[in-house]
Amino acid sequence: xxxxxxxxxxxxxxxxxxxxxxxxxxxxxxxxxxxxxxxxxxxxxxxxxxxxxxxxxxxxxxxxxxxxxxxxxxxxxxxxxxxxxxxxxxxxxxxxxxxxxxxxxxxxxxxxxxxxxxxxxxxxxxxxxxxxxxxxxxxxxxxxxxxxxxxxxxxxxxxxxxxxxxxxxxxxxxxxxxxxxxxxxxxxxxxxxxxxxxxxxxxxxxxxxxxxxxxxxxxxxxxxxxxxxxxxxxxxxxxxxxxxxxxxxxxxxxxxxxx
Amino acid sequence: xxxxxxxxxxxxxxxxxxxxxxxxxxxxxxxxxxxxxxxxxxxxxxxxxxxxxxxxxxxxxxxxxxxxxxxxxxxxxxxxxxxxxxxxxxxxxxxxxxxxxxxxxxxxxxxxxxxxxxxxxxxxxxxxxxxxxxxxxxxxxxxxxxxxxxxxxxxxxxxxxxxxxxxxxxxxxxxxxxxxxxxxxxxxxxxxxxxxxxxxxxxxxxxxxxxxxxxxxxxxxxxxxxxxxxxxxxxxxxxxxxxxxxxxxxxxxxxxxxxxxxxxxxxxxxxxxxxxxxxxxxxxxxxxxxxxxxxxxxxxxxxxxxxxxxxxxxxxxxxxxxxxxxxxxxxxxxxxxxxxxxxxxxxxxxxxxxxxxxxxxxxxxxxxxxxxxxxxxxxxxxxxxxxxxxxxxxxxxxxxxxxxxxxxxxxxx
Numbered sequence: 220x221x222x223x224x225x226x227x228x229x230x231x232x233x234x235x236x237x238x239x240x241x242x243x244x245x246x247x248x249x250x251x252x253x254x255x256x257x258x259x260x261x262x263x264x265x266x267x268x269x270x271x272x273x274x275x276x277x278x279x280x281x282x283x284x285x286x287x288x289x290x291x292x293x294x295x296x297x298x299x300x301x302x303x304x305x306x307x308x309x310x311x312x313x314x315x316x317x318x319x320x321x322x323x324x325x326x327x328x329x330x331x332x333x334x335x336x337x338x339x340x341x342x343x344x345x346x347x348x349x350x351x352x353x354x355x356x357x358x359x360x361x362x363x364x365x366x367x368x369x370x371x372x373x374x375x376x377x378x379x380x381x382x383x384x385x386x387x388x389x390x391x392x393x394x395x396x397x398x399x400x401x402x403x404x405x406x407x408x409x410x411x412x413x414x415x416x417x418x419x420x421x422x423x424x425x426x427x428x429x430x431x432x433x434x435x436x437x438x439x440x441x442x443x444x445x446x447x448x449x450x451x452x453x454x455x456x457x458x459x460x461x462x463x464x465x466x467x468x469x470x471x472x473x474x475x476x477x478x
Numbered sequence: 479x480x481x482x483x484x485x486x487x488x489x490x491x492x493x494x495x496x497x498x499x500x501x502x503x504x505x506x507x508x509x510x511x512x513x514x515x516x517x518x519x520x521x522x523x524x525x526x527x528x529x530x531x532x533x534x535x536x537x538x539x540x541x542x543x544x545x546x547x548x549x550x551x552x553x554x555x556x557x558x559x560x561x562x563x564x565x566x567x568x569x570x571x572x573x574x575x576x577x578x579x580x581x582x583x584x585x586x587x588x589x590x591x592x593x594x595x596x597x598x599x600x601x602x603x604x605x606x607x608x609x610x611x612x613x614x615x616x617x618x619x620x621x622x623x624x625x626x627x628x629x630x631x632x633x634x635x636x637x638x639x640x641x642x643x644x645x646x647x648x649x650x651x652x653x654x655x656x657x658x659x660x661x662x663x664x665x666x667x668x669x670x671x672x673x674x675x676x677x678x679x680x681x682x683x684x685x686x687x688x689x690x691x692x693x694x695x696x697x698x699x700x701x702x703x704x705x706x707x708x709x710x711x712x713x714x715x716x717x718x719x720x721x722x723x724x725x726x727x728x729x730x731x732x733x734x735x736x737x738x739x740x741x742x743x744x745x746x747x748x749x750x751x752x753x754x755x756x757x758x759x760x761x762x763x764x765x766x767x768x769x770x771x772x773x774x775x776x777x778x779x780x781x782x783x784x785x786x787x788x789x790x791x792x793x794x795x796x797x798x799x800x801x802x803x804x805x806x807x808x809x810x811x812x813x814x815x816x817x818x819x820x821x822x823x824x825x826x827x828x829x830x831x832x833x834x835x836x837x838x839x840x841x842x843x844x845x846x847x848x849x850x851x852x853x854x855x856x857x858x859x860x861x862x863x864x865x866x867x868x869x870x871x872x873x874x875x876x877x878x879x880x881x882x883x884x885x886x887x888x889x890x891x
Contacts, residue, residue, distance in 0.1 A: 292772070293774065304772075308766070308768065308769035308772050308773070309766070309769060310761070310762050310765035310766045310769050310770065310833070311765055311766065311833075311886075312761060312764070312765035312766075312833035312834055313758075313761060313762060313765060317758060317761075317762075321758075321762055321769070321770070321773040321775070322759075322762075322770070322773030322774040322775045323773070323774070324755045324758055326754070326755050329754075330754045330755045330756065331753050331754055332753055332754060332755060332758060334753075335695045335696045335698070335699040335701055336699060338696075338699070338701050339699040339700060339701055342701070359515070359886075361886050361887070362513055362886075
């Protein structure tokens, strides 16, 4: 199965700081790919290169098997790549529907908002994601719990026929029950055929939800693990002491032996 | 016809489960108040208390004559306060509105002045004045949006500059008399009894039609509608207030044109703020500018437009003031006009912290300020008392705003 999103040999430096060196990454439709690494490993930089916030120095991005140029986040959105950032970027003073449609409101010729249409589609999206905890779609986001807010942010990302959803630390700062909700939601996204990339520091969450795990260290590929064939110790070892390997898709072997 | 019957074929959508019985609606409203979302409630209570107090002191307070007086007195401040609401929604401030309104007064006075230089028609003069003041707003807004100068400083500079311009233009003349009837009628025209009632009836008809169409549209999309009894009560309440106010005013001079203008402006700007993409984006920028930017909203354009609205509405308010006095003088736009307008928006319930408030709060706040001023004048107290009372009300309103903001933050778990 070919990956829907693939990067080959991405290199990015900020002045003299080499942030990414020759990084390969891929995610397939219907799978949850975890992206892990210590602070400064280049996870966020890679994501920002993929969605066009940072221009890349070298390498290429392939979407659907074709090489694409992504200059800005809008181009990424047009391809169907959405990112849910850690701060969620929600407006607390607006309600659920208003946040879901922020910046993409449905309107008629005199720019009048189509409220009933938007509310109905928001409710349907939430239903398809089995988010049932939100009492009213007209509730202000300020009054929602952390898990519900995350659900709104994720719902907003998937409502636009997106095909790849990148989640930046979705479970940080959440309690046990809330984390459960969000992880279930992530699983459901993959079951609906989306490609999901999840960035997290929490290996427990990652082992629960992901299919494969890509490890970065100091801006280089270290390993790609199949979740079912690896252990937390192995991943921790790769994060902290992994040796760069160029060949993505051939997991553990290279990294393990060299280490 | 019930909501349940509509949703019968499919399982109900999430977020639609909560009922719409009156008890349920009241309970939700009560919950919202507890969480700090007090809405318009404190203003209404305050207004009832103020009216009750002055009426008990002097029964002339509610007389038809005083009522029509009040309606024309508050027209200018309400108009300017509508613009202030938009600026406050962004979390910005506009201190120049007082003297910008003075500029509009000077422009209409100069343009109509029969000395052979301009002598344009009254209506044209008014349109030109509003356009020029809007451009002033665009200029000031650009400094805020593009260069990032704090709006407090930009508009403080505007306050000084435009005051200077007024003094310079009027100069030794000291006062410019307005003789144009169209301009003067803005504040001095009263509708005949029949015309007033007709206007109220048409307004009620439109309001009813709009409400019913809204309900039908929601039904068609299978979304919970408001309780039918409450909708009916709202419609009846609107009809009673509209027709009642006109009938009361008809006992004296009738419905003032200035007040009708204010109502039209309120409806128009409420529509812009709550029913259009522009309004939605104003709220979004005021709530979380970074989130709005990432959502693809052009934050700069929104900021500039909002400062244009603020200056333009100040200009229109200035025209009403000039029309009321039939002249502009060296004090145009000065005095307590600036503070009254900002206070009106804040007392009416628009937050100083941005993102929360409604256009109607301009009317509610102006009502409170004007009834207090009017009542104190009627009882024969001095301006000293007026200032002190208005100051205390403003403090109470801002305190309430700060408390509700804290509660809102806390309730977001």
